Amino acid sequence: MNHIYFDPEKNALVLLDQRCLPLKEEWFLCTNLEDVIYALKEMVVRGAPAIGVTAAFGCYLLAREAAAAGDWKAKIDQGLNELSQARPTAVNLVWAVDFMRSSWEKSQINSPVELAHLWLELARKILAEDISINRKMGRFGAELLHDGDVVMTHCNAGSLATGGYGTALGVIRAAIEAGKKIEVIANETRPFLQGARLTAYELKQDGIPVKVACDNAAALLMRKGLVNKVIVGADRIARNGDVANKIGTYGVALLAKAHNIPFYVAAPMSTIDPKTPTGDDITIEKRPASEVTHINGQAVVPPGVEVFNFAFDITPNELISAIITEKGVFRPPYSFES
Secondary structure, three states, X not given: OOOEEEEOOOOEEEEEOOOOOOOOOOEEEEOOHHHHHHHHHOOOXXXXXXXXXXXXXXXXXXXXXHOOOOOHHHHHHHHHHHHHOOOOOOHHHHHHHHHHHHHHHHHOOOOHHHHHHHHHHHHHHHHHHHHHHHHHHHHHHHOXXXXXXXXXXXXXXXXXXXXXXXXXXXXXXXXXXOOOOOEEEXXXXXXXXXXXXXXXXXXXXXXXXXXXXXXXXXXXXXXXOOOOEEEEOOOEEEOOOOEEEXXXXXXXXHHHHHOOOOEEEEOOHHHEEOOOOOHHHOOOOEOOOHHHHEEOOEEOOOOOOOOOOEOEEEEOHHHOOEEEEOOEEEOOOOOOOO
16 A cells, blocks of 8 residues: 655655545645644554654655755754654654654765755655565564464554554464465544554455454453454554553453453564653653544534543553564563663
């Protein structure tokens, strides 16, 4: 699914607007840093690896803009800071910005035009490498799935959440490519409905059997023996293996533990943050209340009633059976050093 790409004729980053799926496919053009930050904050694009890829192209657009500034270095420095703060939880965003900043320092480039050229080349490489990484991760993870498994997912960790192929869904795709019959239960993932809107959309396009379940049906489905494995993605993994992922993941992990169902996390090494000791040290993003109080612009909560809208939660490492990366499968006890 070519949902993130750079259009050289328009000199723009082109994103499939995930807010519109699955009802329609619309494209969002980013021609400057402001567009990129808007796309990140407003969930035009989401998913930790995809956020990192988008940020990389955002650095290129920033460098191109800075060519017209008097103090172009100051403009770029300020822009990089703003970009890195667009969303606080996904570590891939900061990783991409830090990588671009480091490449600038190492190159000793003293021209915004030359810097833009370097950053565009690197952004394209990051996009291509992300897809390659996901395929490697998929091959490792596919060994954990058995023919006939029914896999529960939470949130969307497929092509749309990455440069392509997917993390959690990449594992499922790889298992199917290896000849295994796999079915998927996609938790709807309130309030943004990434599972119902995006995971089901991807899998239906691929012809992979999928059923959508209400988030609060997970316990019943597990008790009935309808779930064999759980695989989710991650937005940040702490040094001790605690995982930040979409809100509700922690509850699914607790249920999987109670029903003796393996709970796997699939994420690239860039999502592991050795500088963060535990999950308690991860900043949890709070989203606008309107995402909970309204559906398609229609109020479903009485006016004036406050809501919780944490975007993520933390799954403790003791609930995680294995972490699947492009470097292999890690099992407890987890310890990810720099």
